[in-house]
Amino acid sequence: MDDEHRTTTRHRVLKGGRIQFGGGSIDCTVRNLSETGAALDVTSPLGIPTEFILVTDGDHRPCRVVWRKEKRIGVTFETEKGDA
Template sequence: MIETRAAPRHRVLKAGTIEFGGGAIDCVVRNLSATGAALEISSHVGIPERFALVVPSDGLHLRCDVVWRKNYRIGVTFS
């Protein structure tokens, strides 16, 4: 399979938080690159198309746009 992403993603297992409009949902960051990430979530319900991803272990606070949703994962690009 040929990799077509703008930046290579690296497999990780990090705790994160999806923050939006005063709310927050815990997630697990499963892979990460300079341009996006795949997040594992317990439910898609209530997660908007744009939000902030916070990864405390890396000191990250990134604005995200959802690119895809599948089962218990969502893919985001950083904006």
């Protein structure tokens, strides 16, 4: 058994996305997805802020980076203020 720390199961996907933040945006590929987070392939994780908006399939989801590797980042979806 591997050391998974996720609270929900992620499903493998392969879809285009966009990381949007105050300074601009970066293309990414969503590699796996769950209700609470995702893994994103990026050209380089350098310059990507800790918090940003992930745009995919017309959805805009606030995210927070929880881990970074050479060309992949893991994010958790943040609940928007007012959601409870």
